[in-house]
């Protein structure tokens with residue numbers, strides 16, 4: 001049976017959700033983040049990078065969430081429910097599948113890092129400086145980048161119900177983690193279409209089953 005190595009509050013939520021949408025049987029091996037938010041060392045026994053998600057299936061060990069979602073779609077979605085068919089929608093599909101981790105997520109990780117510069121584990125005596133540095137970089141550069149990306153996504157969703165066409169696809173599943181992180185910690189106001197897209201996701205029975213099996217998913221971590 002397919003196995004998901006699932007870290008709490010992490011990108012592996014996307015894989016659980018995809019498996020629930022595909023109605024596939026699977027088992028979960030759970031890992032808990034430490035105080036430093038890192039995954040426990042045992043995850044490196046499964047894959048050398050020690051990140052989540054990792055999936056075991058058909059004697060394959062698969063890492064990288066976009067690659068896992070594409071594998072699941074190509075292997076198990078025989079009726080092509082979660083991959084659009086028209087050329088235009090396929091171009092969007094490929095774009096958002098890559099954009100989620102390639103462009104959007106690095107900005108949100110930087111945000112997480114710069115917000116944390118004034119807090120533990122930064123040594124006490126350096127926190128005031130760290131806080132000022134973090135705020136300065138956010139104001140001078142990062143926040144403008146995040147705003148540009150947020151407006152770009154919002155504009156796309158004002159014209160499309162889902163990221164790649166009229167139906168939910170793996171592109172939406174891949175975008176769910178950074179999009180929720182953007183709403184939670186991006187600091188950008190008034191994103192009604194993105195907010196409604198998240199609400200549509202959270203109403204899906206497959207999303208709810210994934211939460212029931214994988215545990216709560218409140219604030220995506222790095």
Ligand SMILES: N[C@@H](CCC(=O)N[C@@H](CS)C(=O)NCC(=O)O)C(=O)O
Pocket residue numbers: 007009010011012037038039040050051052053063064065066101221222
């Ligand atoms: N680009 C990778 C990122 C994997 C990744 O960084 N996962 C995080 C969880 S969201 C993780 O394992 N963090 C714990 C750690 O770095 O120790 C993917 O999409 O799968």
